[in-house]
Amino acid sequence: MRSLEWDDSRRASFVPYEMELENPYVTLDGERLLMLSGYSYLGLNGDHRVIDAARTALEHYGTGNHGVRALAGTIPLHEELEEEIAAFVSRDAALVFSSGYAVNTGVIGSLVTPDDTLLVDKYVHASLIDGAKLSGATVSRFRHNDPEHLERRLKEASPHGMRLVVVDSVYSMDGDIAPLPAIREVCDRHGALIMADEAHSLGVIGKTGRGIEEHFGRYDLVDLKVGTLSKAIPSMGGWAAGSERLMRFLKFRARPFLFSAALGPAQAAAALEALRILDLEPGRVTHIQRESARLRSVLGEAGLNTGFSETAMIPIICGSDAAAYDYAAACRKAGVIGLPVLSPAVPNNLARLRIVVTARHTSADIDIAANALRVAAFQTRLIAA
Ligand SMILES: Cc1ncc(COP(=O)(O)O)c(C=O)c1O
Structure with missing residues (x-):
């Protein structure tokens, strides 16, 4: 008989996947965090x-x-x-x-x-x-x-x-x-x-x-x-x-x-x-395209691996599943939520955080995101200090 058990212990201790979403900020344990993994690309949820x-x-x-x-x-x-x-x-x-x-x-x-x-x-x-x-x-x-x-x-x-x-x-x-x-x-x-x-x-x-x-x-x-x-x-x-x-x-x-x-x-x-x-309102699309290009370029200059992304979906490739969890946890401490995607959803050793830029993220939000993602990457040695 197939086991229906699911080992949730590791993920539960690091990153909550199911949280209340008030795009683009979420409140978690009383803390206001910038959500970077939601799919409301155009920022129209709640319009x-x-x-x-x-x-x-x-x-x-x-x-x-x-x-x-x-x-x-x-x-x-x-x-x-x-x-x-x-x-x-x-x-x-x-x-x-x-x-x-x-x-x-x-x-x-x-x-x-x-x-x-x-x-x-x-x-x-x-x-x-x-x-x-x-x-x-x-x-x-x-x-x-x-x-x-x-x-x-x-x-x-x-x-x-x-x-x-x-x-x-x-x-x-x-x-x-x-x-x-x-x-x-x-x-x-x-x-x-x-x-x-x-x-x-x-x-x-x-x-x-x-x-x-x-x-x-x-x-x-x-x-x-x-x-x-x-x-x-x-x-x-x-x-x-x-x-x-x-x-x-x-x-x-x-x-x-x-x-x-x-x-x-x-x-x-x-x-x-x-x-x-x-x-x-095509300006929403222009905003996503401009801000995601800017974020990608800042992350790339900092030495982060964003793969072949050309769109508002920006992976930050971490390597092992554990490295992605650790990076997600450090991001959360730095004030942003980026959700990890692990194998088998992606190939082994290509676990990543999936960052999504939406029309709700202002340019100031993207600056905050870039900074937090960089700081967390230094802390977890994803990039050298
Ligand atoms: C590429 C792609 N196709 C199809 C779907 C399924 O769409 P829905 O959530 O409306 O069932 C998804 C959802 O994640 C997707 O990413």
């Missing part, structure tokens, strides 16, 4: 316009949707949200699910069959891997962000069936960006399609936060975009966007869409309002 929209929907529609979208669960807000997402990411149509996880398992699980081949970047999110397992397709992993290795894998792959290449637009553990123009070229040579997960990309990269295609200034890079409504967009739910035909297919085939309750009214309204704010 009064988003809260008002959610409250109005709650009062109008109630707290639930009476089941699945295909039966009595669809409300006009779902369709408005889908239109807004499709327009925002430059696609003909979109479909909203109850979570990003449901999108990734549902889309891959329905679209891809055992006759097909999935070519998956080694570092994609777990939900995409779970979708791949559900599909029954042959799965071939290629080296992270390595189009040449992808090409080798495509040459080895069966010529029969669909070949779908799956990437994250921005990688959640590293903050680096998929080299999509090069991946597109390889895929075009081999007749493969591309699915990109924009979970850490929407609201974060591209001049106005429209994600990876805006970042590269090309709108022909992705065949199927997916994302979540729980990070830059401060709600819950997930979305897929592509052609009308594809969305129609998913509507009738994706099992988490067909057999799981629809996104709640307040969540749909919050997401819709946040997306509209993002459209109206």
